[in-house]
Amino acid sequence: MVARASIEEFRAASAGLSKLATNELAAFFATLNMSRPEAARDALLEFVPILVSEYGQIAAALAMEWYDDLLAEAGETGQFAAAMPPTPAVVAEQVEDTVRFFAGKLWTPNPEALLSNLSTASDKYVKQFGRNTVAWNADREGVAWARVPTGDTTCSWCLILASRDAVYFSEASATIREDGEEYHGDCDCQAVPLRAGDDYPPGYLPDEFYDMYQVARDSAGSPDMKAIAAAMRREFPNFVTDGVHSH
DSSP states (O other), X not given: OOOHHHHHHHHHHHXXXXXXXXXXXXXXXXXXXXXXXXXXXXXXXXXXXXXXXXXXXXXXXXXXXXXXXXXXXXXXXXXXXXXXXXXXXXXXXXXXXXXXXXXXXXXXXXXXXXXHHHHHHHHHHHHHHHXXXXXXXXXXXXXXXXXXXXXXXXXXXXXXHHTTOSXXXXXXXXXXXXXXXXXXXXXXXXXXXXXXXXXXXXTOOHHHHHHHHHHHHHHHTSOOHHHHHHHHHHHOTTTBTTOOOOO
């Protein structure tokens, strides 16, 4: 069994690394001349992809170390060793597209609003390097992996994805969101490898999550995932961070 403490330790390390990246982004953003939006956009197009790549590689290295620690805990040291994925989790063009998408705010009366969007995106991208590393190595090893939420509550999308149990044998198989994204910004879910005979990590209750998903799907009256997520917020407001409480 993968200990909850081990998952939390890795989550905290990943979150801390992401925080360093977003702090550096904020410091760079503060140096930009907002009276010259085109120059500010171009500077961000150059800076943000490099920032994501540098911190992302560290996130991947942390994930490799954690994966090897899990192997040692399972008594399988020497049978398999984690490796770096052959392709990056996030490419520069993807980051550039995100910067361009939000950069229009530089031409508004409140250009500083752009920083929040870029910080959320950077958080997701940096953590994605670690998540992809875990998932890719699980694929190599031939074991399943589960998407395990951390904390007392999680968002409705994450709860839906976590309800699928340890059925993921590839990163692509975890995709349910219509926009094709497995994770979002400020998400603390972890990809956790689970080997034959492993118990679920404490607090990971996919059967209960799936029961909640079934209720939400019935309430939505539609297979549309956005509708199901909205129903999840209404039906279980105390179990999701984006719950909707009726008055």
